[in-house]
Amino acid sequence: MTSMTSLLRHLADEADLPFTFGVNRWFEDGAVFTPDAIAMVSHVMAEECLEGHLTGVGRFRTSLIGDNCARKHVLSYLGVPKAVDSAFSMNRMMQGNWDHLRWQAIGLSAGVFTDIEVPYEIADWEVSGPMDALMADGSGFELKTTGSRIYTGVIKSGPKYEHLMQCHLAIKALDLEAYSIVYVNRDTTDWREFRFRPMPDVLAALDMRMAALLAARRDRVLPPMYHKSAADSCSLGVGATWKGCAWAATCPSATWQMR
Numbered sequence: 222m223t224s225m226t227s228l229l230r231h232l233a234d235e236a237d238l239p240f241t242f243g244v245n246r247w248f249e250d251g252a253v254f255t256p257d258a259i260a261m262v263s264h265v266m267a268e269e270c271l272e273g274h275l276t277g278v279g280r281f282r283t284s285l286i287g288d289n290c291a292r293k294h295v296l297s298y299l300g301v302p303k304a305v306d307s308a309f310s311m312n313r314m315m316q317g318n319w320d321h322l323r324w325q326a327i328g329l330s331a332g333v334f335t336d337i338e339v340p341y342e343i344a345d346w347e348v349s350g351p352m353d354a355l356m357a358d359g360s361g362f363e364l365k366t367t368g369s370r371i372y373t374g375v376i377k378s379g380p381k382y383e384h385l386m387q388c389h390l391a392i393k394a395l396d397l398e399a400y401s402i403v404y405v406n407r408d409t410t411d412w413r414e415f416r417f418r419p420m421p422d423v424l425a426a427l428d429m430r431m432a433a434l435l436a437a438r439r440d441r442v443l444p445p446m447y448h449k450s451a452a453d454s455c456s457l458g459v460g461a462t463w464k465g466c467a468w469a470a471t472c473p474s475a476t477w478q479m480r
Contacts, residue, residue: 239356243331244331286390287386290455303471334362335355348431363387367405369408380417382423399418
């Protein structure tokens with residue numbers, strides 16, 4: 222995991238926050254949405270609402286890449302069924318999806334974004350997915366909505382490591398020189414931009430993770446169930462990791478079988 226010293230060395234100072242500058246200026250100018258922005262976001266909304274999200278079968282998900290459980294990555298790749306989301310979870314995910322659309326419309330209208338839901342892939346890694354937006358200066362953008370507890374921690378300590386991993390996939394695939402993550406507190410609507418340059422240690426961690434996942438795919442072997450400690454162990458059926466996993470019911474009996 223990247224150290225705090227390494228993270229701070231790669232984070233930009235407050236004077237170099239293009240999303241913050243452009244969006245604040247847009248709000249000060251009256252917050253007028255442009256027709257082009259509405260059209261682009263409407264197209265994305267129609268695809269998501271009418272066609273649904275892309276299946277993860279046969280590819281490693283970019284949004285999942287920061288998760289430490291190698292078995293979870295492979296279960297997703299194989300299409301092993303997940304638990305049916307509760308009404309609460311589905312509502313929370315829908316809120317996040319709509320928040321993305323709103324901020325994408327704002328970024329486009331403010332001239333901060335030139336494109337949204339930008340597809341990318343790393344063919345050798347069997348990884349593909351969309352980047353939330355491409356910024357006007359050619360850098361990448363990711364939006365994360367979260368509750369107050371996590372938001373407070375991010376403000377104090379910087380971006381979450383799993384989110385940095387996800388962003389560095391796009392950095393590697395699109396050869397980006399800079400990236401912004403914006404965290405939004407869904408409880409208060411407060412938001413904060415973090416700007417960073419590529420981090421060699423995160424890129425190295427990605428190489429190691431993908432090497433392990435591709436080896437599992439090559440050998441058709443499921444990685445072992447997650448085990449961090451006696452109190453946080455999927456193999457023992459205890460801990461927050463196990464309780465919060467969408468594959469908890471199907472993971473123990475899963476076998477290597479493409480669906």
